Amino acid sequence: MKIEKDNLLDKLREARKGGFDYLVKITAVDYLDHLEVIYFLRNMSNKKEENIRVEIKNGDALPSIVEIYKAADFYERELSEMFGIEILGRKINRLLLEKWDGIDAPLRKSFVWGSAYKSD
């Protein structure tokens, strides 16, 4: 299901009320001109699954969904670190992995694999 960025929280709250109580994963795909963020949800009682997709432009921020799904905590931090997506409204903003100099958003296509390596 593709939705607009502004409807994200409402849609997730709706899904949560509709029985999708388990967040499987949040991930993103870099399509160069835009990013697609995907929320994988599951209904634990009847094992149905639902993907919620949000298209965002480079530099757009997303709201935090920790208050709806607590499991989102690590995934959101991973997302903002790996894709450089700013997540608004988080209590803990410390990076999940450690930060290295000269590398930000390593999973974006703009980061070329091996380019950060410097020989002494």
Add this chain to the structure above:
Amino acid sequence: MLTKINVGPIHPSTHGVLRLVVTLDGDTIVNVEPHIGFLHRGVEKLAENRMYMQNESYMEKIDYAAPMAYSDLYVAALEEAMGIQTKERAKYVRLILLEFQRIASHLLWLGTFCNDLGQMFTMFMWTMKDRDLILNLLQDVTGSRMFYVNMRLGGVSIDLPPNFEEHAKKLLDYLEKRLKEYEVYLEKNPIFIERTKNVGTLKRNDAIELGVTGPVLRASGVNFDVRRDYSYYVYDKLHFIPQVQTRGDVFARYRVRMLEMRESIKLIRDALKSMPEGDALGMPVKLISPPVKESEVKVRRELPRGEGMIFMVADKQRPYRLSIRAPAFINLSSLRQIAIGERYADLFAILGSLDLVMADVDR
């Protein structure tokens, strides 16, 4: 007054490189902050830069305690993307090897878990010895003890050797006997019971809320197992019952894994009985990949540590994006919730019961 204690990144009980910043009030844990990333290798980025079949060997290094489970997950994703059917016999062969891998992984966990409880190295040596026998068997099949790389598109690289069934049955009988002994040693030991029962309780609703998976989820009373609920290979044809406990404490997690090993033994026996004759060999490795049919695939597998998922956006020769849901990663994120309010000495019992492999957490 609150005290802050730093644990790790090098610490015997963190199973690798995990740093915890623990805030204590007296002896009670107020907050735990896991710092991860010391073992981050950027597997997902690496995968985007390699050909499809080059990635398989790299996937195994994500979880060094159960490498075959990960290569199976990855190859299953490729098969789905390329529309390749797994051969009937290969399904059985994979299932048998994967269940052996699960027992080996759980045995390794049992040994290290007992180390965490302060029962230094007696149990560890016993379980490692038993695990070694499984590795010997897997070596007979694949030629390798640690990283097997024996999954191929549509099947496996080498079929089971002629004497496999006999060896496997002997080993299963032995393991069954040993597991019974271990249960008696541990469950009649008042110290073990004292350190595990009613420690680190995770309630059913919290477990779903926090997204934990695998044995941790089932120990909290959630009857969910990918092998049954999104059945793959021939799990639905064999008599398979997911093992569920309701207490949600460290003991329940121990119990789930012990019962799972028994269930795996039953599964392997069943599979050996009903395995069809025929061809199990997959396609030989070619760097030029077969044409991709599906551009987006999502595959789930029940790994020893929990539900693993690969979401792949496929390209011609390489994955455009390979996103891995690592079970240990999400289980670690529940540590804070479980540990708050517990004693500091119990932190390592809880940490051990989550069965973390740091390579899996960091990827």
